[in-house]
Amino acid sequence: MNTQRFFIELAYDGTAYHxxxxQPNAITVQEELDKALSVFFRQKVETLGCGRTDTGVHSSTFFAHMDLNEVTVEQAERSVGGVNSLLPYQIAVKRIFKVAGDAHARFDATARSYEYHxxxxxxxxxxxxxWLYKWKLDADAMNAAAALLLNYKDFTSFSxxxxxxxxxxxxxEAYFRPVEDGLVFKITADRFLRNMVRAVVGTLILIGRKEISVAELVEIIESKNRSKAGQSVPACGLYLVNVIYPYVK
Structure with a gap:
């Protein structure tokens, strides 16, 4: 049997998905994608994603891999429109392309970037x-604090x-940039811990509100104690925006 591995690049609005x-008894993006791929290619398809986004989190760039039997590269690459016609509107496949048989969407990623809006x-x-946030924030103070994150490796306090x-x-990289009527926080790392970005943002907000100092942020990081950091911000503002592989352009 001729089996080949393919990467799928997709995007999704995670509002309606867990x-x-x-997972059992909950609608997820992976479930919807596997269902559409299985119908289109007329075989059971099981994808493996580059990571796990939580309930309500979005992704403008997400990768998964799958193995297809007796499907040519041309057939797979030309399947995007057909697969999209079977998917809910909130999920869109951007491209499907062949990779090496041992390529892995999760373990081969060398960097990931998230944004929080x-x-x-x-x-x-x-x-x-x-996220609608009605209180004034000192973006300069938050950027000074965010820069300190690059000096550390153990982020137990945010996991x-x-x-x-x-x-x-x-x-x-970790910084805030102004946008029309708002801010966007961007962070890039080789890997992320569960709930890490939302906890980091929730803690940096405390600095923006003058509730804690930059020195206290250092104490929080070095404590390796999640209870000392800020609350996690809501999922609605979080996006996975980029995933880097050494062999994907």
Missing amino acids: GWQI FHFHKDPFKLNRS KASDTATNNCIIT
Whole structure:
């Protein structure tokens, strides 16, 4: 049997879904994608994603891999329109392309980038896609604090309890940029811990509100204690925006 591995690049609005990964008694992005792929290619397709996004989290760039039997490269690449016609409108496949047989959507990724979106005034067109935050924030102070994250590797203070072997991450950028009526926080690292970005943002907000100092942020990081950090911000403003592989352009 001729089996080939393919990567799928997709995007989704996570509002209606309980995250990416299949789980019992809940609708997920992976479930909808696997269902559409299986119908289109007339074989059982099981994808494996580049990570797990939580309930309500969005992705403008997400990768998964799948193995197809007796499907040519040309057939797979030309299937995008047909697969999209079977998917809910909130999920869109961008491209499907062949990769090496041992390519892995999760383990081969060398970097991932997330954005967190805030807006400051009520806007019906940003509902479920950005967090309405009505209090004044000192973006300069938050950027000074965000820059300190690059000096650390152990981010236990910003992670939900998990069975990961290490809580070390290498952050290469972390900053806020102003946008019309809001802010966007961007962070890039080689890996992220469960709930890490939302907890980081929730803590940086405390600095923006002058509730804690930059020195206290250092104490929080070095404590390796989640209870000392800020609350996690709502899922609606979080987006996975980029995933880097050494062999994908």
